Amino acid sequence: MQDNSNLSVLVIDPNPGMRGSLQNMLSQLNISKVEFAVSSGTAIRQLSRRSYDIILCEYDLDSGGEHGQDGQQLLEDLRHHKLIGMWTIFIMLTSEGVYNKVVSAAELAPTAYVLKPFTVDVLSQRIGRAIDRRTIFLPTYQLIGQGNTREAIRSCIAGENAHPRHAADFVRLRAELHLSLNEYPEAEHLYAAMLGAKAVGWASLGLARAVFAQGRIDEAAAILTDLVAANPRLMAAYDLLARCHEASGTPQRAQQVLEEAVSISPHMVRRLRKLGEVAFEAGDVNAAEKSFKQVVAKAKYSEFRDPEDHVNLVKTLVKKGDATQASSVIRDLERSLRGSPNVDVCKSISVAMLHDAAGNNAAAISELNNAVGAVRASSGLSSKLKITLAKSCLAHKLDHEASEVMLSVMNDVNSDVSTQQAMGIFVKAGRPDLADGMGAQLKAQAQILLGIASEKTNMGDLKGAVHSLLEAMHMAPGNLQVMIAVARGILRQLGELGWDHALAETCQAQIDAIHRFDASHPQLEPLVNEYNGLKRKYGIATT
Structure with a gap:
């Protein structure tokens, strides 16, 4: 029998009876290092402090509520924010009915599912299999963690040969590593070869990603259209299909795709946020308002709240002409997210929008100056928000302030905005002189x-x-x-x-x-x- 005494486990379940039952089962499996979380928020805080070998997570974390996360959304948040490593075993506990709905929807799948009700023997088997699999993949995971992507690719090839039962998983991981290196033709070849042997959703999705990255937008869209027809709950396919439509200059079609995705999976904040942005771009202010309101409401239950969501909602309400609601959103921003420079930036930008809409030019300029000052002390603001601020400064002839904000974008090594894109902001505003000046400053x-x-x-x-x-x-x-x-x-x-x-x-x-x-x-x-x-x-x- 496998020695489990060194394994650490985090149980995430709001039901005290289930937590007690799981502790008893784990004790029978000689696992004593067990900690508990009663919600996604407490789980995130614990995982921010330490790591665990195994996470046992109840799917229905919200117990029928309207705003909380389910286990799949928590898993995607944990992976997105890199709070768990590839080697962490994440086992989802769910009913058979829920399993049938969610198993095909998850691009980021858990290590395993355990269907309720289950016995200690079933739990033992799932944990044992997961540990055996982790042992096989651990050398590759360690190379990835070290940043040794080339050796990790070679390790995948060795793993395919040594472990035929896991060959498909090694191919998938190898293709993802090629994508991470921007080696799109290599990834495309692997996905196409996999599809030649067997039609699997992840391979079609990966192929579409590789094709999209090479600029073959229409081809990617065709792959994804067929994919969502065959796998209507594969949510990541909708997200990429919407990006295809955006890249093709058809935001209305992107909006339709995202609305369909949200109707299937209504709680994912990142998708709702994207829907709001696309709807706003498409000119559908009512749809944008609805999405951004949902984002703000649902984010109240997340550990990853972002004050920029309030700015998006204010922008939409101002566009709609509803200054009263916009003012209410700003008050909520101050009340619920006070105390950080990022909030100060977002508040000042939002108030400036209201003053602009009311024709209060001097008051708008004052708030924009406040926002620029707060940017200096902020961290983690998106390049998109800073660019919005720079454009507002340009509109009010605050040339120095606009240049300062754009320089802060370029000084951020994590920014995905190129020098040419940054200077293009000034050129489009009819100020090529400022673009030249910023280029000279960057060179200096x-x-x-x-x-x-x-x-x-x-x-x-x-x-x-x-x-x-x-x-x-x-x-x-x-x-x-x-x-x-x-x-x-x-x-x-x-x-x-x-x-x-x-x-x-x-x-x-x-x-x-x-x-x-x-x-x-x-x-x-x-x-x-x-x-x-x-x-x-x-x-x-x-x-």
């Missing part, structure tokens, strides 16, 4: 960071130097001098402090970019030789 900041990196290198702080170089790369991604400096700095760190797989990938990307920029550059060959020499030094394949 990149040069300063190169100097800081050089000083850190001279002081022996190689990691700090590379961090500064990566910031410079984000600000001036097409600058040849920066590309060369980044490659050199990473190579020095790899040589003196050991191999780092994520940094090595970045270094390879910079070398490739230098080659595209100037294939005959005199520093290119030495960089390639040094990189390949380090790979040989650390026993890493160079093919």
Whole structure:
């Protein structure tokens, strides 16, 4: 019999009788490290502090309520916010009727389902199988956790050969790793090969993702249309199909797809938020209002509340001409989410919208200045919100403030906004001079960071130097001098402090970019030789 004494378990169930029953069963299985959570919120707080080997989660966490999460939504939140690792065993406890509804809808499936009522022997079998599977996949998961994606792909290939019963799961994981490296043709080939052997929903979805990423929007849409017809509860397919319609310039069709998805799975906040955004873009203010109101209401029961949701609702109500309701939403924002710079930014932007709608230009300018000041102390605001603020500043001729906000977007290394996109905001507003000015500032900041990196290198702080170089790369991604400096700095760190797989990938990307920029550059060959020499030094394949 397997030794379970070292396993840690988190039981998530609102029913005290069920919690007691599960504790008794786990005790019979020699599992004594058991903790409990009575709701999704308490579970998230516990998982923020520590990890567990196994999570046993009741599907019906809300007990018939209208706003709480179910177990599947909690699982997707935990994965989305990276609160549980790939190696965490997540077992869903549910009735047979619910299982039949949810099993086909989950792109992010639990490790296993246990149908109620169940015996201790059934629970023991599910846990045993899950542990055996984790043991097989753990070497690959560890490589992924280390950022060693290339070796993880090779581990998947070895796993397919060594464990035929899990071959399909290894293929799926390998394809996802190729997607993470932007190697879309490789992922497409794997998904297509899987579909050639067997029609499975995840492979069709993966194929559509790979095709979409390569710009073949119509082809992806066709795959997804067939997929939702065959698997009407595969919710992620609706999300990607809506993105296809957005990319094709048909927000009304995107709205229809998301409305269908919400009618099937009405509680997922991220999908409701997207529906509101798409409906607003499509000009359907009433639908946008309905969605954003649901987002604000449902988010009250989530640990991941976002004050930007209130801004979206205020924007929609202002567009509708309902200043009274918009004012009420702002008061709710102040009352329920007070005490952070992010809330201050969102409040000031929202109040500025109201003043604009009422024609109070001076008051709107005052609030926009307050918002810009609060941005300086904020963290985690979306680039989209900052761009909205910058556009409002431009509309009120607050040129310096608009430039400051856009620079904060570009100074955020996690921002997905490119330099060209940022400068395009000013060009579209009829201010190419501000775009040129921001471009010059970014180049100047990149040069300063190169100097800081050089000083850190001279002081022996190689990691700090590379961090500064990566910031410079984000600000001036097409600058040849920066590309060369980044490659050199990473190579020095790899040589003196050991191999780092994520940094090595970045270094390879910079070398490739230098080659595209100037294939005959005199520093290119030495960089390639040094990189390949380090790979040989650390026993890493160079093919």
